[in-house]
Amino acid sequence: MKYIYDDEYMTKDLSEDLLERLEDDAVMELDRLDINDRYYFEKLTKLNVYIQIAKLKFEEEVMQKKYKMLKAEYNTYLDELKAPKEATKKPSVKSVKLFRG
Numbered sequence: 001m002k003y004i005y006d007d008e009y010m011t012k013d014l015s016e017d018l019l020e021r022l023e024d025d026a027v028m029e030l031d032r033l034d035i036n037d038r039y040y041f042e043k044l045t046k047l048n049v050y051i052q053i054a055k056l057k058f059e060e061e062v063m064q065k066k067y068k069m070l071k072a073e074y075n076t077y078l079d080e081l082k083a084p085k086e087a088t089k090k091p092s093v094k095s096v097k098l099f100r101g
Contacts, residue, residue, distance in 0.1 A: 002045075011053065019049065025052070047070055051071055
């Protein structure tokens with residue numbers, strides 16, 4: 001595994017093999033979406049793994065709530081990543097000649 005999954009409540013009772021498969025699936029999904037930014041890649045991979053775990057344990061009410069929260073966070077990061085780069089850039093300052101009369 002490439003990342004550490006430190007939410008013990010979610011990962012308890014899961015094998016390393018299963019976590020690794022979930023991570024591999026998450027990485028393939030992000031590759032398919034052509035996500036190259038390392039910060040977002042890690043965040044989205046980990047969120048995707050936790051989402052998949054929540055789906056596996058969906059019969060637990062707390063996991064249903066966690067699923068909704070994680071999915072919303074995942075979508076927020078995707079939206080940030082897809083936002084036009086121009087919107088995040090600072091406006092450029094142009095010089096203007098002033099004519100005095």
